[in-house]
Amino acid sequence: MAGKSVESVAKAVRVYQYPLREKLAKYKDELSKGVWGYWELGAWKPLAISARRRARLRKETLLAGEDWPYDPARKEMKTKRKGHKHDRIAAQKRANTVELMQKMPQMLADYRRRKWEKKMNEEDAKASKK
Structure with a gap:
């Protein structure tokens, strides 16, 4: 009792x-x-x-061990790093330069071919006018 x-x-x-x-x-x-x-x-x-x-x-x-449903949803954390941007992207720039340098002979050959074709077209246009 x-x-x-x-x-x-x-x-x-x-x-x-x-x-x-x-x-x-x-x-x-x-x-x-x-x-x-x-x-x-x-x-x-x-x-x-x-x-x-x-x-x-x-x-x-x-x-008391109960839940509290009235809090607002949390935002996603920022992932932006501190520091200078040029320091972060320097490695990417170097890798891009290496890749472009490997393509350089083909790029030069294409440029020379385009320039030669343009010159030939101009000469043909002059010859056809005369």
Whole structure:
């Protein structure tokens, strides 16, 4: 008998020590609107619950072992490295130069052929005019 009464008192203390259910039910609409506030009809409206009270309610909820669905989704971390851009792309430029230098004899031959063809076409055009 005494064990049951102690257990019921402990349960009552635990329930009323952290009245999360009542607080969450009370501020459910307000918490779902965002962390800082929301736009309504073109005007910014701050939340009716202060950030301090919201943070305390969040902490109590998480300490009680329940989930907190009202946090916004986290953004992806930036992957941009610090430093100078020319230091980062120098190796790519060197690799590209090596590749282009291997193609250089063919590129020169193509250039010479195009130049020769242009010259021949111009000479043919002059000869046909005369």
